[in-house]
Amino acid sequence: MNTQPLKIVFHGQNAANFRHGFEALIAPEHEVLDLSDALDQTGERAHYESADVVIGIKLNADMPQSLKARLFHAPAAGTDAVNTALLPAHCTLANCFGHENAIAEYVIAALLMRHVPLARADQDLRAQRWTYWAGRPTALRTELGEQTLGLVGFGHIAQTVAGRAKAMGMRVHVANRSPISHAVVDQSWTLDGLHDFMGSCDAVVVCLPLTENTQGLIDATAIAAMRPDAVLLNVGRGAVIEEQALYEALKNRQIGGAVIDTWYQYPTPTQAECAPSRFDFASLDNVLMTPHMSGWTSGTVRRRQETLAENIGRLSRGESLINVLRGPLT
Template sequence: MLIVFHGENASSFSPGFAGLLDVDAKIAVLPDELSSEADRRTYAAADVIVGTKYSGTLPTPAKLSLFHVPGAGYDAVDLEALPASAAVCNCFGHEQAIAEYVMAALLARHVPLADADSRLRQGDWRYWAGAAERVHDELAGRTIGLLGFGHIGKAIATRAKAFEMTVHVANRSPVVASPLLDRSFLLNDLGGFWESADFIVVSVPLTDGTAGIVGAEAFKAMKPSAVVFNVGRGPTIDEAALYEALTAGRIAGAVIDTWYQYPKPGENGVLPSRLPFHELTNVVMTPHMSGWTHGTIRRRQKTIADNILRGVRGEPLVNVVRQRA
């Protein structure tokens, strides 16, 4: 069996991968751009491909039985172009890391450790307990709105409840009542959702129905004190509407991890938007890092390896995006 890890992202999952398999397999790691004939031949010969993208411009892997995305999003995979013989699967395992990212960003806004440390080193006791003008905020009692209630939303809700927060959810399908939730909305009835939350976390996948789902009308409905997080896909929040809401002070701030433009392999100095978000002081910008941890890699490696072994044994695969013909 030939297993190909295609591209920089996928190659992160290759170290130690052979040790998770109990079958004879050859592992090849290929670059994003298949510029040599040897690389293109190897790709075309693959039985299994681990990769984040596929299109008709890539060699056709005629023997392919499994195309495994090493993440949740498969919007860069042209399912119609892949051989019908191949099942397509994705994997999660990033929800723990992303939930920690969200909680870290929330806590950073409410518990000013870094500022208190910096001030006290200069003899400034700005946050000293005992005077009303020196208090800082807390998360307990605040409302977090989760736009999307999949793996990520559920992980965030669990942690938010541990901090005694109120949890509102907006989801494509009705959400089963749960001790984690205080109120739920459907995606076709979001007016009340926008205005109900102090923090709104966007984690819906990018589809025709979710592109720009957070737009100008949504920002108008939000509290002026609201803070918006994006840990899903950049274009689920309208780029121009977000910039305008931040520059006009329509919302208090944003924490954005997923963006509108990304560097190509080997490209440096690329800003994440055509608009100057980097000049704003009310946005925290991170480079699509929220789910990228050692734990995420380990969990995803196990999912991919388990699916390969399931295929060998003729067992049903998990996280199937498209069944093989």
């Protein structure tokens, strides 16, 4: 089948992460260009406006219009920074996943740290302290497999986490917008039962994207419904958990702790470093803070490149696209 040559632009530093080696995955007749975040270099605005495919993570009123674009492809799952009202009517919006394996490993690793204190045992033994020596009643530790894991949302990430958790022997509970029936789910609630769900778990993992309906979903009341020794993990989007409510619950030791990978403030092209929140989470000893790293592996990059290339190939051949979030309006 003949393929139509396409002009493809990678917009910004985030998209550039998926650029290396990309030509090897697509037909040679396509044109691929790299554009800066600001689109302020000579000719960049014209290239952006005339592209058939835009690969990027944001679209807002301060940017030029992608007038010709038939496909706006996010190189990640989240598209909350894409104003869909600014997309051309003939343009498809698609996204990528491929990060679920990495995030599932992160979640299990973070949970295991709370039950298998290898670093503390090593540190103590180097100082001749046999803190966790078998045979001492005070050295007993807990087991992850005895715990109940709660998942808020049940998309790609949560389903993969659930499979890993089951392999560890955990019970799996789910809260989701629609009812869930799945082989690895022991009990599920719809979101009107969120508080009962929160109280049923030893660990709650937030896996939701950020939308108007999910922003602040895990608020002070939802956190108050958790068990006092339970841990809250966020690998979805920061603002799904209400920022001040989370900080105060941890500061007041209302819950057992938190593992936070997705935040409320991020570096920008003009500010390379910043605090992840307006609240001083760094001063708390019951939160594990990581810099939005849970899904960032070489495997994730490769799988997302393959999705981008697959959709570009399909578009050039006139075939149906995958991972479509919004199809053409005309």
